[in-house]
Amino acid sequence: MGTDFQQRLARIRGRVEAVVQENQTLKSENLVLTQELDELKKTIALQKNALSELKEENKLIKLAKEMSMSGSDVHDLKIKINELVRDIDRCIDLLNE
16 A cells, blocks of 8 residues: 555656656747747848838939939929929928927
8 A cells, every 4th residue: 555655656756747847848948939039020120121211212213213304304304303392391391380
């Protein structure tokens, strides 16, 4: 009877040790995954910034292409420049308010 008790106790200890070991393993994995998640979030933020910069650069390139029209479109170019100047003036007025 004492031997049965000792065997049960040994099995319970073995199970507890296995659970503790699994817990430690899961904590380590969780830490690694949390660090990886933080790195991925930083990467996403950097890529969003790069995308914004590229969009702005693309917008400027399109504007430059519009500005470099052939000589026959000089009148249209002057109209576009006047529109841009008016937009800038409106922005300045809003900033001064």
